[in-house]
Amino acid sequence: MTIRVAAVQFEAGQDIGANLATCLRLVTDAARQGAQLVVLPEFCNHLAWYTDRAQAHALATRPGDDFLTAISASAAEHRVYIKINVTHAYPDGRTGGTNFLFGPDGTLLGSCDKQVLMGAENDHLDPATEVGPVLDTPIGRLGMYACMEGVIPETTRGLTLRGAQVLLNSLNSFATDEAALHIPVRAAENRAWVIAANKVGPLLPAEHLPAMSRGLGVPEQWLHGAGESQIVAPDGTVLAKGPRTGEAVVIADIAPERADDKHRPDGSDILAARRPELYGPLGDAPTGRRRPPSAPSLPVAV
Template identity: 55%
Template sequence: MSNKTIRVAAAQFHVGPDVEQNLATVLRMLDKAAEVQPDLVVLPEFCNHLSWYDNQEHCAEVSVTLDGDFMRAVAEKARSLGIYVVINCTVLREDGSVTGTSLLYSPEGELLADNDKQIYIGHENDFLKPAQEPGPVVDTPLGRIGLYACMDGVINEPPRTLGLRGAQILCNSYNSFASDEGSLHVPVRAPENRVFIIGANKVGPLVPEPLLVPVSEATGIPQKFLCGAGESQIVAPDGTVLVCASEDQEEIIYADIQPELADNKCRPDGTDVFASRRPELYAAIGADPATQPYPKWCGAESLTATVVDPLQGGRDGLRAAVSLAREAVAAGSLVVAVPPLLAAEVIAEDLPAAIDFSGEVIESLRQCCAADAVIVTALPLRCDDGQSRYCAVVVGESGILLAQGQVHPSARFAWSVPADGFESVELPFGRLAAVTSDDSIYPETFRLLAMSGVDTAVVPLEPLEAWELRTGLLERSAENRINLLAAAIGSPLGQGFATALQRDFTVLTPWKERPFDGLLSQPELYALQAGAQSLTVTLYPAAAENKEVSRNTDLVTNRPWKLCGAITAQ
């Protein structure tokens, strides 16, 4: 297969409580999809029955068997249309258990992949058995295909393992009311793994229609948020959303793609983002969370912080940054995030001169600090071991409090000797981490920080690609429940921003500060406007302790640690 173009599609529709009617809808939508002549069609999660059950017996009763009428009809439809089909259903297994399962059928009607969901959300845990092994990557004439479903893509590990095992196309069937699933979690999985994503969501009620009003009244969730949020989409390996469906209409979307493009894992500077991973440092991700207690949470209820943009680098930028930092600290900010003042290419041209300038930057910023206030930026340093490293530094009144060396090697910082892990610093307002640009693109980075109890992170950023500011860092904050300051000198790629964790978070618990707004995990986002030089926000370090998005679904400790072998393999 060489630069072969294929057509892929996602079908977005409503599924109700009548299994036979749902089968009719599935077959009708496959016929409708066939009109655009696709090679592959992806359907939403739980196509046989909405995810609402009276009890375990009811769940089993409305589930399908792999050799039953429902799946035979789907297989026959795939054969008659001559297309690959991905469908997700609840499947009754021979041992009596029920799984939420994505299935891939060939144009010959053959079942090629049977992939159980790894992470369930809320009440799904009461009825459905999680995966016992990683999902397969299937080599087909179209390309190498991997499957996952909904919550498995709200966290990074299931798609990551598929990408690391060679998948070029990831098919995500989801059943989501959450607006941030479509705007954030679905698209970010493409560029972080350099793969194509085909995501298919539902529209219409996700609970039985006669129960919409009483469920809304009992939970305080507006009726519109008891419906599928749509926005099915197809995303390219660079994070470009090729096509996106509406929020509430049944429809077919499609795009022509070249799966082989997903074999190129290089960033614009030539860094291979898979080859530069540090799996020897990721062992904790694949270890039992029960043996990994968090450090004592020490975050303050609130924290005033500022992101600045001096609009330029070098000494002129330093003068502007000093003025902005002094103003922010005087106004009460305890953390000030400053962008890198030297571009990567400038450092590479004359490393000794750049390191000399770093000393000037550190002393200038130190003089801006007062009491407990700190300033964070990124600089080249000569470290205590004599090695030169690109570092994200936390500067306080007494000097450098933390110098976090870049962990993952990159082409543009080829001179930087990789550091051997991530650290943080405990300050009066919480546990703070600082992350370099080229570490921030790896999902493992923020996962490790979250596991170590970090409540706030600062990324002094020199972005290479638009997705970093559009979805990448925002998603890192969301899936790990970490407050974030991203400081970047404004460019066509975007501006810096801040994320403040929502204190009302766990679904179906009492919310005091905001009505339920359809956001699953996205924090409040505050962005610097083009040309603006300062953004002051209130962060909530203490809110990082609560990572339970729904009952029995913790974003960090409920990760599928047993199935993370591809992430930790050396």
């Protein structure tokens, strides 16, 4: 079975309504090109910049809110699967970097929080307390993850071991090695399809870019999303890739069942060759936050 999939890249700012309009417009574009599955970038609802945890929680999505309801309606309107990542507020006060998959009738098929947070995300968000599901759908077995979870191997390997054929990666990354290294390597080492959608445009508020650029000693453009959203085959071949800058809808046709063959070119099987007794703790279930997100102050010296 062959399906058409799309990885969508765009800029998201601090206007939640404008971000939603961009999501809906580009899902429509992908659907018009025949996509049956559309993957959107990480933190689609709001620029990942907050003054504190309270603001991050206040601006996050909630069950049944306008943002998620509109994404659900778009999935039903176009009869497509939509994978999205947003900040999401839970009733117990936690705020997740949350993946959602909506089915072609608008039903929420599954969700999971980001297990591995990066940088200031640790100050504003809460890590997952359980692994994400593998969703068995008519178009294949789908697993979801986000950004930093694709830099390390454990999250995608766990999804592969639980049967995922197609790995859906939403990114909010300025790192150029995502496209050149991490995304295709996660596909090849797991013999699985990867659909990766990244941001473009500033990843910080525009008014802070000059000062951050000076402080870090890097040009402002390196604080923009790195783009190059892509669709990668189980052997690591990049079938389609977006540009480094600018909006794009990246389209490719894939055969999910190809991911069921876990043999390397030398005939060895990547899963049969595992030796988990050597790294057992890495396979333990996530525990969530064990300590506060940061110290109130930190004395330093140079």
